[in-house]
Amino acid sequence: MATITDPIRQRTGPSPEALAQHYARIRALSEALAAPLSDADATAQSMPDASPAKWHLAHVSWFFETFVLRDHLPGYRLFDDRWPYLFNSYYEAEGPRHARPQRGLLTRPSLDEVLAYRAAVDAAMLDAMPMLAERCGELIELGLNHEQQHQELLLTDLKHLFACNPLGPAVWPAAPTLRSCADEPTPVRWREGPSGLVEIGDRGEGFAFDNERPVHKVHLPPFALADRLVTNGDWLRFIAEGGYATAGLWLSDGWAWVQREGVASPLHWRRADRGGWEQFSLSGWQPLDIAAPVAHISFYEADAFASWAGARLPTEQEWEAVARVQDPAGGVQLDAAGPVAPQVEALGEESPPLFGNVWQWTGSAYRPYPRFRAAPGAVGEYNGKFMSGQFVLKGGSCATPRGHVRASYRNFFYPQQRWQFTGLRLAKDL
Amino acid sequence: MATITDPIRQRTGPSPEALAQHYARIRALSEALAAPLSDADATAQSMPDASPAKWHLAHVSWFFETFVLRDHLPGYRLFDDRWPYLFNSYYEAEGPRHARPQRGLLTRPSLDEVLAYRAAVDAAMLDAMPMLAERCGELIELGLNHEQQHQELLLTDLKHLFACNPLGPAVWPAAPTLRSCADEPTPVRWREGPSGLVEIGDRGEGFAFDNERPVHKVHLPPFALADRLVTNGDWLRFIAEGGYATAGLWLSDGWAWVQREGVASPLHWRRADRGGWEQFSLSGWQPLDIAAPVAHISFYEADAFASWAGARLPTEQEWEAVARVQDPAGGVQLDAAGPVAPQVEALGEESPPLFGNVWQWTGSAYRPYPRFRAAPGAVGEYNGKFMSGQFVLKGGSCATPRGHVRASYRNFFYPQQRWQFTGLRLAKDL
Amino acid sequence: MATITDPIRQRTGPSPEALAQHYARIRALSEALAAPLSDADATAQSMPDASPAKWHLAHVSWFFETFVLRDHLPGYRLFDDRWPYLFNSYYEAEGPRHARPQRGLLTRPSLDEVLAYRAAVDAAMLDAMPMLAERCGELIELGLNHEQQHQELLLTDLKHLFACNPLGPAVWPAAPTLRSCADEPTPVRWREGPSGLVEIGDRGEGFAFDNERPVHKVHLPPFALADRLVTNGDWLRFIAEGGYATAGLWLSDGWAWVQREGVASPLHWRRADRGGWEQFSLSGWQPLDIAAPVAHISFYEADAFASWAGARLPTEQEWEAVARVQDPAGGVQLDAAGPVAPQVEALGEESPPLFGNVWQWTGSAYRPYPRFRAAPGAVGEYNGKFMSGQFVLKGGSCATPRGHVRASYRNFFYPQQRWQFTGLRLAKDL
Amino acid sequence: MATITDPIRQRTGPSPEALAQHYARIRALSEALAAPLSDADATAQSMPDASPAKWHLAHVSWFFETFVLRDHLPGYRLFDDRWPYLFNSYYEAEGPRHARPQRGLLTRPSLDEVLAYRAAVDAAMLDAMPMLAERCGELIELGLNHEQQHQELLLTDLKHLFACNPLGPAVWPAAPTLRSCADEPTPVRWREGPSGLVEIGDRGEGFAFDNERPVHKVHLPPFALADRLVTNGDWLRFIAEGGYATAGLWLSDGWAWVQREGVASPLHWRRADRGGWEQFSLSGWQPLDIAAPVAHISFYEADAFASWAGARLPTEQEWEAVARVQDPAGGVQLDAAGPVAPQVEALGEESPPLFGNVWQWTGSAYRPYPRFRAAPGAVGEYNGKFMSGQFVLKGGSCATPRGHVRASYRNFFYPQQRWQFTGLRLAKDL
Numbered sequence A, B, C, D: 001m002a003t004i005t006d007p008i009r010q011r012t013g014p015s016p017e018a019l020a021q022h023y024a025r026i027r028a029l030s031e032a033l034a035a036p037l038s039d040a041d042a043t044a045q046s047m048p049d050a051s052p053a054k055w056h057l058a059h060v061s062w063f064f065e066t067f068v069l070r071d072h073l074p075g076y077r078l079f080d081d082r083w084p085y086l087f088n089s090y091y092e093a094e095g096p097r098h099a100r101p102q103r104g105l106l107t108r109p110s111l112d113e114v115l116a117y118r119a120a121v122d123a124a125m126l127d128a129m130p131m132l133a134e135r136c137g138e139l140i141e142l143g144l145n146h147e148q149q150h151q152e153l154l155l156t157d158l159k160h161l162f163a164c165n166p167l168g169p170a171v172w173p174a175a176p177t178l179r180s181c182a183d184e185p186t187p188v189r190w191r192e193g194p195s196g197l198v199e200i201g202d203r204g205e206g207f208a209f210d211n212e213r214p215v216h217k218v219h220l221p222p223f224a225l226a227d228r229l230v231t232n233g234d235w236l237r238f239i240a241e242g243g244y245a246t247a248g249l250w251l252s253d254g255w256a257w258v259q260r261e262g263v264a265s266p267l268h269w270r271r272a273d274r275g276g277w278e279q280f281s282l283s284g285w286q287p288l289d290i291a292a293p294v295a296h297i298s299f300y301e302a303d304a305f306a307s308w309a310g311a312r313l314p315t316e317q318e319w320e321a322v323a324r325v326q327d328p329a330g331g332v333q334l335d336a337a338g339p340v341a342p343q344v345e346a347l348g349e350e351s352p353p354l355f356g357n358v359w360q361w362t363g364s365a366y367r368p369y370p371r372f373r374a375a376p377g378a379v380g381e382y383n384g385k386f387m388s389g390q391f392v393l394k395g396g397s398c399a400t401p402r403g404h405v406r407a408s409y410r411n412f413f414y415p416q417q418r419w420q421f422t423g424l425r426l427a428k429d430l
Ligand SMILES: [Fe+3]
Pocket: A059, A089, A146, A150
């Protein structure tokens, strides 16, 4: 047991009943997200980075079945012996597995069979919850947080898939939105953050991933964060002023990426037939809302924009130091299945929350915290082995299940990836 | 009109009623082939060479809708304006189209919508058949032959897709087969073919593609064809004697292909857990039938095998000269939806038919016949533009709709392609 | 011995003295071609298809050392045991070898060392010539023809290398040329060729490669060849009329190549700063001579041009049937080291010779002649294993050593290759 | 002027005479390093990451010619107008340039011409030194440090080139070395480093690159560094215990790299014919010295080794905090042209110096220091634009010119690169 609970600190967990309710609610959201999908919609994979919706639904169940039921429920029999090979994502310790870029070829098992798998795992889990909650409550919590991460991926993967379809289908009808009528981007107001020695990392007051630990001190020079996210309107100016064609604004790798891929706008943008721009959403193609936060930009684009704006990206520590005092459940986050999209920030006297809307690229490479140790065993592969080549993002997005994210939360992606709801908030030295 | 009928010679066609019956029977077979498929099965694409079943079903209908209904039925309105972009295969003259390797991302339209499209096209076609049969009977015949080609592709593409699934699903349950009990491959008997000046190409007695024309003379030196196809048993000996590891047997391009891809057996073969080999079929994984004709080999493999056997591939003209006197509707060909597979040949006194079972690689590069001219317009792209880099195959296979193939029929694939039912028959000089 | 002499028919060879003179003259030309080169010039390799000049010089010597001296001169000791690994080109039977794309990394041995190698091989060859001429005269003849082939490659590889250098260096100063002043391309005159049954292939009256044999009959329908080569001026019209942008003119593979590589002119062309075109030559960049034959075109380009011109490529048999009565040593061919380039054809009453100037793409895939058999052993790899995927070219070029080519000679390249002096002559059906 | 001197802080520089002497000495070393090379040796490029020796010699001269002579010497005329295109490395602000992977095709200008270029630049520089030393002394210092970096690259690029040659040539004869006779690797002794708040970065007491500035505080938890480098003997144990085959030791990107490239040992290692290992050196292939520091490992290998050893990589700050009190000119570094190689460390009571022998991978991603600002203009591209995707290395190597490196020096390479003399020193938490 020690080997498993290691990565998820010892705390007093919720009661079995509370855990069961929590479990049921999170599991239900996954199915609600997949409800509008046909068997084919749930099966296709639009690129190696993405996974089919059906695969997400099965994989998160495999996680519970493997690390909870198989490992901790005596006498449990696998739903299907052949499925772990299909639904293991990347756990080397769990043996060989189906090649990631071929997930879209798994037309069998069908969506219905996967839903039956989910029902069977849920039945076993809930049935055994009194015992399980005690023996491996934190592992269950890990599994639920894992499922929430896949809920976000399910949405962004689906958006990517539908964007590849010339018919541009909608998953859900568009929500009525207040279209903004601002002519000019609102000027940025700079908010000074805490400097000097600050504490960073999870303090152990609730669930956290191993990569957020241990808490440790860092020394921050004086800095300020922008009180608002960069918007589509800001981005249009960057484009208009030749941002994508000015080598001097870009990191060397970023410039090579722009040239190689012919990048000239955020992902999911296209020029509209009668001028202007459109962006693809979970409700199909829509006119670009210039007051909304920009999304679907890569780290390279975020960094180039910051250079163009005479600013820089915040470090993950700066962001966390400021965010620590905020409610992480605030802002635009995922509450229920529907056409989530970044929303215009309300810019009044008070600054809008740092959380939600779009993941914010930081200038921090994703590396382990001092004294970080990955857990032994398969669960130790959860975060630690990805600590090279990626950058940290903070804050959650409109597609992050509310309650999932916190100030110490470290999301990470490669600098060219941009199919998540990724945006940016500027920072500067004081 | 002239521009369209050019490629398909002027003959007296069938009556409108006969044509309508013919049309209905062929169209029904496509749907029967797709009947066991889920929406997801019909949507996935396992490699750029293959297409989704749903795409085949729609594309062949687009062919009728475009070249018959749109072009020849005054007042016809397209089923959906956006679909030609999706279902045009490669006709440059018909404008831009969805990228081939992305066909598997078209989860919409659904299989049901595609079946509705088929029904609508059929209704319009049958409704207008009296007029259409007269105005463009040969174009309809072309469309029906086109659909038959896609029926074969649908089967081989589906086989490839299911072979990529670790669960190895079956499309249909296995047919009861007489498992052969031969210990030793039957020795080849050589049958001399006609030599000297022979006539090659379509004589205009029925439907033929433009690439089979015009009829012309070639001079053949004395030769003989094997009276039987190369079998799986023969192939096991080739493997056992190091065929895949002996550079001297291979064409230079073939040897590079073997090395690059790590090829060591025909496609769809795998070693069984308890020794021996299995082959993937439309009924899932089955023990290798050593007496059955070998299938799923590339031109390179066919050529290397022939070298190893001290023989050679027949030329397309040799094969045709021999086949001309046979009934092209004989042998193992597709009669109805089901788990088609190559069958053991009956080797009695008389030689088995040259037709059916597996397409036979010839040593002939696919190039135009003397005086060949592609038709103007989109239909002219049907065959002519593919006349480089490919090799001719003859005879049809177990997946070729019976009635589709003939002695002058020229199938063609790239030398490394082998997901069709491709095999070989040896030839030698006399 | 039989195994070696098999591919090169038994004839009465030249006297030892004549052979020695022939040997010395051909060997000397190789060195004359390399004389203007620095050690670095002779070492660099501009693409995997090309080889360094130094490598050519050594490889042709390795051929003599291996197949003549080592195999037939008792007691011969290799110049350097480690060099066969470096200078074997593609003979699998001779064991592993240095990877082709890495030939340009062989800065050692130096050019001087390679020249010393040549001198040592020459000394051994000439010393033993009386014995060798008798025992393996035809093998020596093969070696000399082999060296002539590499002389042409040395020139075209060098041209390609220097074209990659932004300084555009010249190997030799430009020869004074009569710049043509024609405004309009001269109209093509069509010359009917022999039809019906004709004999094709080498008749055994002198040296020939195995791929030219055996002589055999083919049946030719009535046809005509253009009396002149396609010129740069013709090509400018093809470009001006959108040839490179008209999908319908191209073979499918060719169109994909044009799109993928962004091809918009022959190789070694560039637009001049003050309008017009320049072409790279062995004397550096020069104004395009519009009356000279076009060179450095691929098979795909040749085929597209022919379609645009309403004509077609000749088959190799048509070309040979016409060329058979001509002197193969006529026309523009290589006589001595210098800045060879295609020359304007003299178009008087009589047609200019079919030979020389540029290799002429035919519409014939490079496949074995009926009853062709490659020799056993390494020498059998000379031609036979390349018989897939390539097309036949006829006639020799300005870089072909005079005396090397003949009517039955079959050169072959892949359809996209164009760094040789490749051009075309149109043909049509009568 | 401000724009140029920005990146290299204002200090009182050396006298014009001292600067001229310094200039002459450094320039002479480059030529001494290239002295054993033929024109071909100096021209070839073995991979896109490497450059030809001749190119290095010219490029560093272009740097002086461009940023000093052209920009600061009124009336200076370029040696050759066409050469900046050839010898600009990556300065976008200086316009387009020859493609990096094609540097090996520049057989012209010759090595002699490049040496003449060097002489001309030197003459102009030394002639104008009194004026230049005043106006742009720090720019000259930058140019000299730049040249020293290329001296190291020249050596490692040359080593890579010669390692690609099956003849395995030596640049210099092997130096007599004390072959160590240790049976067992010496156990590591751990030396505690300074913890708490420490100052990091260049303090402005001499030349430093912009990426070492500004000085700033970081907070370090207690840690220790190994008193010695990891040796070849240590590495043999890692191999023997399956290090390259154990997924769990590797970062995810590293494991993918090992699998994709088939990595099973450091670069420049091979198994000897009669057992044991050999390593390639500037004196050709030599028996592996098991007591010498391991070199030519990637970041991924370093990280996996540290995991296997139960330790970790030091951060760049930890390393610098310890190294700050040492003499950076100590240890095994480059003093003169010759067969440099890592040397066995003398492990007595006192720890050997942290500097020299091999560059030590740190666990720190190469990112800007707080308040870092790249200079405007081309010189600002020197370091800043490379700050993504790479890792920091510290300490210099046997190929680093003595006097070049210092504690705050930040070298950087991509995690898979290993053709430099890259090794590692372990660290651990206390
Ligand atoms: Fe997961």
